[in-house]
Amino acid sequence: MASIQFTFSYSPGKLEEFIKKLQTVGAPEKISSEYPKSIGFGSSHARSFPAALKYAGLLDSSGQPTEVYKKGLRGGSQGRVLVGKAIMQAYRPMFDTYPDANNHSDSDLVTFVKSHSDFDEDKSRLVVRTFKVLCKFGDFTATGDDGQDDDGDDGDDSNPKGGAPRRRHRENSGGAVVINVNIALSVDATSDAAVYDAFFAAMAKHLKGLMDGSS
Template sequence: MSLPTSYMTGSFSKIPQYFDTMLTAKAPDKFTTKFMVDLGFTSSNDRQFVNVLKAIGFLDDAGTPTERYFKFLDQSFSKQMVAEGIKEAYADLFALNTSANKMTKSEVEGKFKTLTNGSKENATISYMASTFINLCGYADWSEAQVLEKKSNENSNNISQESFVDDTEEPKQYNQQVRGFDLNYDIHIHLPATRDQAVYDALFASLAKHIPLK
């Protein structure tokens, strides 16, 4: 099952604020709960966001910012990176519904119950769904879809360019062949004889069957 084991139990509506505040600060060597406090988020619910960042690939297990985190700091890619992290973290959910980011909370809860085989308490499923819904609300899905479409178009163009249409070359070749002037060289091995009449008869026969132009 590819579902995050980390989720928030409250302060879901503050998820956009967490991300926006991260954009105003330099990436730390280690993203810890203390760093969350330094950013101004001091409640226990706020600190749970650190593990959510690990789940979506912004931090490694040790809390070190990943390449995705640094790309996120470029505001032209910020919300796209969040969408990318969500799709990776909730891969099984998106396998069931490629538009899972558009699902309602109740729909997400139903899918989570299926994916966890009913092993989670209803309260836990609700926390997981609320975390997912609020993450999706911040991410820029339209940008991710446009980039994915462009990527597919580029792949198609490469495939088309790699196909060589060789119908023209044979056509030109055939036209050239039809315009050829053909010359024949005929080699005759004369018999060894002293009888002139033999040669006269031979050349007379050649003149008859191969007229000279």
């Protein structure tokens, strides 16, 4: 089985305090292994904090804050969604196995880490504790709600380029497939109301026939 390069902190509790502190200070140009000491985290274990932030997508490979850091950590509820999405991406294999990984039992997650890495029991527990700390800063309830349909469009059935109308396929809670078809019809502009009356009367007749199965 392929090995996953997990990261962990020897002091997950202090990592949580560190991230909370980052929410109250200005975003630095770069967060190196020495940075935690400058804001009151002088323990040698704090030197590993930036690595955890890199793994979660809050810092890039050089230690510079990413958009997830800038807009996520202090972005209110929407910021928490950004952080949640970044964490889900960073721990994708874990979320693929346990979609509720952020709330899942530690014992299952430890078993997952052990089976996908070379870490022993103790380090696997630190991986999970570090993961759970990071998850405290994300919102995972809205990460799948991006306004897009399953086929990748934005949910708008209109077709601005013309042609056939789009069809949207969805499954309802009973498992049945529901197909919605939008049909656009046009009539030449006229001031004669009778033309419109006749148009809608004909439309009603044909729609009734479709519903009754007679046409």
